[in-house]
Amino acid sequence: MTLAEKILAAHCGKASVSPGDFLSVRTDLVLSNDITAPIAIREFERLGVSTVFDPKKIVMVPDHFCPNKDIQSAEQAKMMRDFARKHKLVYFEVGEMGIEHVILPEKGLVLPGEVVVGADSHTCTYGALGAFATGMGSTDIAIAMATGEIWMKVPPTIKFVFHGKPGKWVGGKDLILYLIGDIGVDGALYSALEFHGEAVEKLGMDGRFTMSNMAIESGGKAGLFHVDDKTRSYLKGRTSRKYKEYRSDPDAAYARVIEYDTSKIEPQVAFPHLPSNTKPVSQAGAIAIDQVVIGSCTNGRMDDLRIAANILKGRKVDPHLRLIILPGSQQVYLDALKEGLIETFIRAGAAVSTPTCGPCLGGYMGILAAGERCVSTTNRNFVGRMGHVKSEVYLANPAVAAASAIAGRIAGPEEIK
Amino acid sequence: MPLKGKAFKYGSHIDTDAIIPARHLNLVEPADLARHCMEDIDAGFVSRVKNGDIIVADINFGCGSSREHAPVAIKASGVSCVIAKSFARIFFRNAINIGLPLLECEEAVDNIKAGDTVEVDLASGAITNLSSGKTFTSKAYPEFMMQIVQAGGLVEHTRKKLSGAK
Numbered sequence: 001m002t003l004a005e006k007i008l009a010a011h012c013g014k015a016s017v018s019p020g021d022f023l024s025v026r027t028d029l030v031l032s033n034d035i036t037a038p039i040a041i042r043e044f045e046r047l048g049v050s051t052v053f054d055p056k057k058i059v060m061v062p063d064h065f066c067p068n069k070d071i072q073s074a075e076q077a078k079m080m081r082d083f084a085r086k087h088k089l090v091y092f093e094v095g096e097m098g099i100e101h102v103i104l105p106e107k108g109l110v111l112p113g114e115v116v117v118g119a120d121s122h123t124c125t126y127g128a129l130g131a132f133a134t135g136m137g138s139t140d141i142a143i144a145m146a147t148g149e150i151w152m153k154v155p156p157t158i159k160f161v162f163h164g165k166p167g168k169w170v171g172g173k174d175l176i177l178y179l180i181g182d183i184g185v186d187g188a189l190y191s192a193l194e195f196h197g198e199a200v201e202k203l204g205m206d207g208r209f210t211m212s213n214m215a216i217e218s219g220g221k222a223g224l225f226h227v228d229d230k231t232r233s234y235l236k237g238r239t240s241r242k243y244k245e246y247r248s249d250p251d252a253a254y255a256r257v258i259e260y261d262t263s264k265i266e267p268q269v270a271f272p273h274l275p276s277n278t279k280p281v282s283q284a285g286a287i288a289i290d291q292v293v294i295g296s297c298t299n300g301r302m303d304d305l306r307i308a309a310n311i312l313k314g315r316k317v318d319p320h321l322r323l324i325i326l327p328g329s330q331q332v333y334l335d336a337l338k339e340g341l342i343e344t345f346i347r348a349g350a351a352v353s354t355p356t357c358g359p360c361l362g363g364y365m366g367i368l369a370a371g372e373r374c375v376s377t378t379n380r381n382f383v384g385r386m387g388h389v390k391s392e393v394y395l396a397n398p399a400v401a402a403a404s405a406i407a408g409r410i411a412g413p414e415e416i417k
Numbered sequence: 418m419p420l421k422g423k424a425f426k427y428g429s430h431i432d433t434d435a436i437i438p439a440r441h442l443n444l445v446e447p448a449d450l451a452r453h454c455m456e457d458i459d460a461g462f463v464s465r466v467k468n469g470d471i472i473v474a475d476i477n478f479g480c481g482s483s484r485e486h487a488p489v490a491i492k493a494s495g496v497s498c499v500i501a502k503s504f505a506r507i508f509f510r511n512a513i514n515i516g517l518p519l520l521e522c523e524e525a526v527d528n529i530k531a532g533d534t535v536e537v538d539l540a541s542g543a544i545t546n547l548s549s550g551k552t553f554t555s556k557a558y559p560e561f562m563m564q565i566v567q568a569g570g571l572v573e574h575t576r577k578k579l580s581g582a583k
């Protein structure tokens with residue numbers, strides 16, 4: 001069996017499972033946020049149950065439109081907050097908050113071998129820890145909150161092997177964008193992705209979170225890494241709970257095996273309006289931009305901010321452009337502050353925000369006008385994703401984003417003198 | 418009872434931001450969401466769509482976010498079902514869970530034009546283009562999902578299970 005199959009089998013009491021099997025899976029953690037929880041709460045109430053299955057295993061995070069962006073968002077956030085307090089759920093109020101997919105691993109709430117379901121498509125982020133984590137809808141989450149179980153179809157697994165060493169400015173974002181550019185936004189539809197190879201072994205945890213995060217952008221159900229020393233040392237001090245490490249069998253059946261030579265991969269830019277519309281940054285051409293966003297559940301962690309600060313240090317953002325930086329959590333914010341990164345950003349001319357999803361989904365804190373272009377370290381560049389339907393989003397890693405902010409056009413870090 | 422209506426035709430990879438833009442996710446009521454359905458890719462959709470109408474799209478319909486607001490907005494706009502060559506995974510389960518029927522059928526998609534009148538029989542999976550007289554058969558739901566569909570959605574299905582278990 002593959003890693004995904006082993007975890008699912010262990011969570012439905014079966015010795016083995018195969019792709020296509022329908023299972024009722026036991027969940028270790030159930031997540032929702034301020035835009036998906038209100039619908040989940042309604043459906044939960046329609047179920048006619050009075051309590052959740054286990055309040056310690058249900059997390060709600062106010063991150064999308066919080067701190068409240070308008071009256072309607074405030075009402076939604078309140079509905080979630082009231083429910084979370086009534087049922088004594090795991091809840092992070094604005095002052096200790098972060099983007100859900102940054103904060104859950106950070107607080108040690110997700111461990112290897114666990115099954116996590118979330119009413120957010122980027123729940124797949126936790127695959128970086130060797131967990132089977134997948135996004136669902138609000139109704140699914142209502143059922144999981146009530147019963148601790150949810151139906152799933154066992155996905156086939158596609159194995160991706162990244163051979164060789166990545167170049168200096170190539171990170172997890174580039175590997176996953178390259179992969180999506182290769183197989184397309186439905187290239188891994190209904191499948192689990194499993195990441196292997198020298199290049200991903202070298203990646204730190206933050207880079208791995210970035211890769212697992214964007215599995216959904218290839219249509220995938222989950223994007224998994226095997227546990228290694230980096231995972232173990234990341235977990236140290238974050239949890240006292242026990243966990244189990246699973247490994248794919250040497251003879252596991254993969255739907256496909258796809259191999260890449262990482263040394264040939266340049267920093268990537270995904271052009272509007274699909275994450276699969278990728279080009280190496282050297283072939284981007286002269287594209288003037290109006291805004292740069294660094295943050296999100298994809299690239300809002302310490303390693304990302306360090307890379308950006310390295311490039312921005314002692315330099316100035318192009319005066320015709322807005323640079324907006326959103327640390328992924330209060331902890332990331334604090335760490336960045338201690339390391340002096342926040343000062344670097346502000347001196348360079350960046351606006352630094354409290355953690356929130358904000359502009360990533362066109363919520364607030366950096367909405368684009370018609371005709372404006374933005375380089376963003378987020379994960380989606382669909383039509384209208386960050387604002388006006390006639391605006392454009394270019395996805396890139398934090399180094400390209402920072403370099404572009406200085407150049408005023410899409411630029412690679414090598415171009416910054 | 419067969420579903421019947423005019424076809425609204427769309428291309429590949431219609432994402433959830435196109436179906437219901439995130440700026441409207443501060444709405445919860447289905448009728449409020451329906452007022453913004455498809456507005457960024459088809460501004461006239463809301464004024465033209467009538468009860469029973471059918472969305473016909475190419476591959477990977479509903480890709481992107483997990484927002485259940487997407488199938489909810491489509492259903493509340495009056496659309497009776499969506500026919501596509503393939504669906505994104507989360508959209509698929511959300512639609513089944515809330516009782517918006519989806520049909521996967523390449524041939525039907527290739528042989529239905531915008532504005533054609535289409536009739537769908539969910540029980541048999543038969544899709545008939547009444548404008549051309551041609552009939553196609555969609556893939557059947559797996560048994561497990563059929564139970565959810567027949568119960569009228571996942572909440573109803575689970576309620577039945579929970580009351581049976583007591």
Ligand code: SF4
Pocket residue numbers: 064099100101120122296297298356357360361378379
């Ligand atoms: S940062 Fe963006 S992609 Fe991540 S959870 Fe928030 S809205 Fe979704």
